[in-house]
Amino acid sequence: MISDHSKDKVVFGFWVYLMSDCVLFAGLFATYAVLQGATFGAATLEELVSLPFVFVETLLLLTSSFTVGLALLAAHHRKKIWTLVGLGVTLLLGLAFLAMEASEFMHLVAEGNGPNASAFLSAFFTLLGTHGVHVALGALWMLILMAHVLLKGLTTGTVRKLVLLSLFWHFLDIIWIFIFTFVYLLGALALV
Template sequence: MSNTNATFPSASGGAAAVREYHVREHHPEQGTLLGFWIYLMSDCLLFASLFAAYAVLGRNYAGGPSGAELFDLPLVAINTAFLLVSSITFGFAMIAAQARKLGGTMLWLGITGLLGLCFLGLELYEFYHLIHEGAGPSRSGFLTAFFSLVGTHGLHVLFGIVWLVVLMFQLAKHGLGAENMRRLSCLSLFWHFLDVVWIFVFTFVYLMGVLP
């Protein structure tokens, strides 16, 4: 925020009499959040398209394996727990930030990032195992839709982790100022959004995929 002072002679022509005007320039406090909500809505459309494609192609096995034969539900359940717990730890980070506790904010953000990395690690292991078993994305329409949907979500989680690391550097340098609080709020929305999408993935792809 900056102030600009301007002086003008008064209408009476007095040499000493001046009027002082203050011009304020400021960042619109809700502008960033509004723009980010618009971005999230566009991401909703992206995932809705991927879910629609999976709904069409999810039973096109082309003589290959089905979800019931491929999916390891206990492993996916553990991965789901990693992501859901990371949403809780991010909530703790936001509570610490609102209390102006920089150390606590950094700690909970670090734990959130580690849980996100665990989620990505298990997802990459699942992809490697499927491809090693000959169930790559080109094997059938079902697997193409599966890798597209789950892989797109995984890329979003990777982007969120990169964003989180960059934000931690910004917090260490500039503290919990207004700009970093806005960035934290936007990342919080993004992270919780990914959790909601994953709940739909877990239910629609994995749980329904093992049904006959």
């Protein structure tokens, strides 16, 4: 929560990192937008996309963004059990999202639509993969922090670490809004 820590340099420093990460994703989005039509005879997104599948992925990540907020709220009220429950639910939702994304990737590669099939698929895998790696690292971080809360309790330092993690997790969901809108939904419209 930025408001509670406006003078906290660590939280602001982390915010600076998130904004620079934003620029990284902007580069990948721009690359994707340019290479979108360069399918080189391989499948287009319209042929690959399954809207119900993407919808479930979106719900998982959105709900996890909500539960990480609830976990942080519990941490601010120094309720250790509820903090751990909130983080646990968030972690499970995040892992379910990753499992779905991994199965989608494996399915695409198995059907010959891997990142080497066309410039479009290279850009697709780079953008989605970078987001996926962020989620995986966030999940690992969450696991470590859960152990931290369990062993050391909710000290001021631990709560601040949870603030940073929640910022990171909300940020990943915001990036996902743009992925599902610009990659999947606008792709499914078949504009080209």
